[in-house]
Amino acid sequence: MIADRLLNVVRPKTPDFVPGPRYYTPLKFLNEMNRDPLGFLTRMQKEYGDVVRMPFALAPIYLVTQPDLLGRILLNTEKNNRKSLGYRRLKPLLGEGLLTSGGDLWRTQRRLANPEFHQKAIHGFFDVVQEECLKLVEELDQRIKTNPLVNISDEMSRLTFTIIVRILFSINMHDRAQDVKQALRVLQDYAHFLFYSVWTLPMTVPTPGNLKAKKAIQDLDQIVYQIISEHRAHPDRYQDLLSQYLKSVDEESGTGMTDKLLRDEVTTLMLAGHETTAITLSYAFELLAKNPRCVENLNLEYAALPQSTLSMSDLPNLEYTQNVFSEAMRLYPAAWAIGREATEDIEFQDYRFASGSTFICVQYLTHRHPKYWPRPEVFRPERFSAEESKGRHPFAYFPFGAGQRSCIGSSLARFEAQIILATLMRHFKMEAVKDAPYTIKPLITLVADPGITLRLSRR
Ligand code: HEM
Numbered sequence: 001m002i003a004d005r006l007l008n009v010v011r012p013k014t015p016d017f018v019p020g021p022r023y024y025t026p027l028k029f030l031n032e033m034n035r036d037p038l039g040f041l042t043r044m045q046k047e048y049g050d051v052v053r054m055p056f057a058l059a060p061i062y063l064v065t066q067p068d069l070l071g072r073i074l075l076n077t078e079k080n081n082r083k084s085l086g087y088r089r090l091k092p093l094l095g096e097g098l099l100t101s102g103g104d105l106w107r108t109q110r111r112l113a114n115p116e117f118h119q120k121a122i123h124g125f126f127d128v129v130q131e132e133c134l135k136l137v138e139e140l141d142q143r144i145k146t147n148p149l150v151n152i153s154d155e156m157s158r159l160t161f162t163i164i165v166r167i168l169f170s171i172n173m174h175d176r177a178q179d180v181k182q183a184l185r186v187l188q189d190y191a192h193f194l195f196y197s198v199w200t201l202p203m204t205v206p207t208p209g210n211l212k213a214k215k216a217i218q219d220l221d222q223i224v225y226q227i228i229s230e231h232r233a234h235p236d237r238y239q240d241l242l243s244q245y246l247k248s249v250d251e252e253s254g255t256g257m258t259d260k261l262l263r264d265e266v267t268t269l270m271l272a273g274h275e276t277t278a279i280t281l282s283y284a285f286e287l288l289a290k291n292p293r294c295v296e297n298l299n300l301e302y303a304a305l306p307q308s309t310l311s312m313s314d315l316p317n318l319e320y321t322q323n324v325f326s327e328a329m330r331l332y333p334a335a336w337a338i339g340r341e342a343t344e345d346i347e348f349q350d351y352r353f354a355s356g357s358t359f360i361c362v363q364y365l366t367h368r369h370p371k372y373w374p375r376p377e378v379f380r381p382e383r384f385s386a387e388e389s390k391g392r393h394p395f396a397y398f399p400f401g402a403g404q405r406s407c408i409g410s411s412l413a414r415f416e417a418q419i420i421l422a423t424l425m426r427h428f429k430m431e432a433v434k435d436a437p438y439t440i441k442p443l444i445t446l447v448a449d450p451g452i453t454l455r456l457s458r459r
Pocket residue numbers: 083098099100110164268269272273274276277280333334335338339398399400401402404405406407408409410412413
């Protein structure tokens with residue numbers, strides 16, 4: 001380490017030179033990444049700064065928490081920048097869905113899906129979100145009479161899953177939610193393994209992990225193909241994203257989307273469209289449970305609402321609620337890192353990054369960077385007021401990514417979260433529970449394992 005420091009001092013910054021640990025072998029690096037990724041990356045940033053070269057001789061990997069460079073990487077288009085190897089490894093699971101595809105196919109699919117996620121379309125989902133929320137409130141009301149301890153992560157996951165399949169595919173999945181969620185859980189662990197392994201065996205090799213994942217894919221596919229065939233059989237019955245996909249025709253070939261491609265999109269949206277929102281909400285509830293001052297601010301906001309049940313016109317007045325969600329995403333960004341690979345050389349300040357370099361853009365660290373966030377460990381939703389947000393670097397905060405490949409569901413996530421937070425916080429008091437520990441696992445998303453448990457009581 002000392003030698004390395006000296007190296008950085010005595011060796012002038014040539015365009016190619018970026019500080020970083022020279023003494024790590026790639027294997028040691030991967031071991032550290034698997035053992036305690038957040039701890040390891042935090043140490044690397046503290047030790048070497050905001051752009052760190054990770055030790056991969058053939059294909060350099062850079063850890064990036066410098067907002068100017070983050071902007072440069074994320075705003076680059078596919079021409080000179082593509083999603084990193086980790087995403088390509090997810091293709092056996094997600095195929096050519098929006099998250100993993102690229103090029104013309106991605107562009108066409110994104111264009112088709114965009115209108116469904118526009119503000120106007122989202123407002124049309126108010127009733128569904130609220131209805132599902134009130135159902136949960138009723139259920140919890142009954143349950144806490146005998147057991148006030150609630151695994152809020154599980155509840156949020158179930159709730160956001162039910163909402164996303166209702167609004168995107170018009171399906172009520174209460175009865176099958178458990179099967180789907182079980183399969184998705186297996187796939188999430190498997191996806192993490194694929195994302196971070198040095199090398200992987202093709203899915204055709206019958207390793208225990210591959211067999212388990214294959215079974216989960218089969219279970220999930222059975223349900224997804226059922227949804228697709230139901231939509232194909234009754235095209236007039238549905239007016240949702242899936243029916244838009246079914247109506248779409250490729251301009252050149254004149255053909256519609258295949259069932260396989262439809263399956264990839266449906267699976268991607270089911271996966272990307274619920275767990276992230278659920279995770280953020282769970283952390284938000286826990287942060288509120290530990291910060292009574294913020295709950296008081298919420299109560300003031302709710303006291304000004306005209307009725308006990310929310311209406312669409314209340315949402316613009318729930319600014320503090322929205323800021324709570326933003327601040328929870330700052331401290332615990334569900335998508336905690338984004339990977340990109342340069343497909344041509346990138347010149348930036350003193351540095352030149354060769355084509356083929358991988359960048360890990362780490363929200364978790366950037367969102368806690370003391371240069372941009374005073375007292376970064378403190379939960380303070382006020383940071384996101386219009387006043388305090390003025391002048392902040394636009395890439396000091398990027399929970400939904402940025403540029404062409406930014407999250408398609410960001411407005412939907414914020415909309416849903418506002419309704420869920422306000423409805424639950426108006427009904428329940430939430431307290432932290434000491435003897436229900438959990439571990440933060442940075443899988444593909446920032447999972448709290450085995451979930452966050454809170455003590456709920458009626459207000
Ligand atoms: C708090 C909630 C959410 C967070 C933090 C989040 C975060 C992200 C991030 C960081 C990306 C960019 C990944 C990259 O650049 O490599 C992304 C992409 C994506 N997200 Fe979200 N997301 C959330 C909610 C949602 C919802 C509700 C949906 C859908 C209903 C959704 C669907 C997608 C899709 C399809 C992509 C890929 C977009 C593309 O490449 O065109 N997400 N999300």
